[in-house]
Amino acid sequence: MKKKVDEHGVAHVTRSGGNIFQDLGFDAAEAKRLQVQAHAAISQKLSLREELAAEIAVWIKEKDLKQQEAADILLVSRPRVSDIVRHKVAKFSIDTLVDLVNRTGKTVTLKVA
Numbered sequence: 001m002k003k004k005v006d007e008h009g010v011a012h013v014t015r016s017g018g019n020i021f022q023d024l025g026f027d028a029a030e031a032k033r034l035q036v037q038a039h040a041a042i043s044q045k046l047s048l049r050e051e052l053a054a055e056i057a058v059w060i061k062e063k064d065l066k067q068q069e070a071a072d073i074l075l076v077s078r079p080r081v082s083d084i085v086r087h088k089v090a091k092f093s094i095d096t097l098v099d100l101v102n103r104t105g106k107t108v109t110l111k112v113a
Contacts (some may be wrong), residue, residue: 049089052097059104074103
């Protein structure tokens, strides 16, 4: 969304056309290609976050831990553990989730295919 302020200080908002790359001035074909590429990258990172969080959630269940007990071991707040258990992975960076998995005693191995 573009926000323009006129000479009277009144803001006017221009809605996005649905493709940020086209809104930025890329031609339609290039904008579509970039949008597809961006969505694929976002999906891949979200999938990785979900996989890491699932490992932590399984660990909590296997150890029969209460959320506060897990939080104490993982060195995070109880609400952060709740976010993991409730699959709110967008609230975590991949780095943070890797650190949390390591605190469970598990290791994370990266394989590029």
